[in-house]
Amino acid sequence: MPDDETQIRTLITRWADAVHRGDLDGVLAGHAEDLVMYNVPPPPEGLRGLAAYRALWPPFFAWQATGARFEIDTLDITAGAYVAYAHALLRCGSPEELAAHPGLRLRLTFGLRKERDRWLIAHEHHSFPHD
Template identity: 40%
Template structure:
């Protein structure tokens, strides 16, 4: 089945798997190829808003440095997609695992919302929002908050 025979939702699921595989092997160029030049991202790292693929690349560099030993252990647990012929929206609950400074494996949960746009027959991420629940009393992110 070629891309033209697949539904838009199937194309987004395939696109998401390609992104996930690139993350697992920390292939920064392959990850960044998934994003539009003018992507807008609200990420966990640094500034509240990142505009542009090259500035957003720095966030992925920081993340991959946090996973220095082995692959980035990242799993998309829930993925919901709504897609038309030109735009798509996905929301996901994702799980990350890896060693903490004491070398004990920790589990973190994050929420991700992604906006896609199809231009010239090719999907690109144009918006991404990554977040964790917030403890209102301590003002700290609840990375271990289970779904």
């Protein structure tokens, strides 16, 4: 069985690939039912639960279908026996946005926990730096 860091890297990479493809089932896979997410768009208090998380993706997929990118640039992971965190930078934007701001990266932080020998994403935080 792969080590914890490899398992988490695979989980997050598959998640990002599913987002890029617009694959909702793939995006939801590996997330805890009691997930908490803080995202770029409202609500400022974040989202709680897998149903709320599911509902936020269709508008993003519609925007992304216009030609936007969503791809991991860097991913760092720290894993303990039962909890872990990861942080990543992603290229996320339309071709025009990325051409105008080539260094702009979406910042992601993940909190994970291990349940029954399986890593689950329990927390996600997405943000862009302020100009």
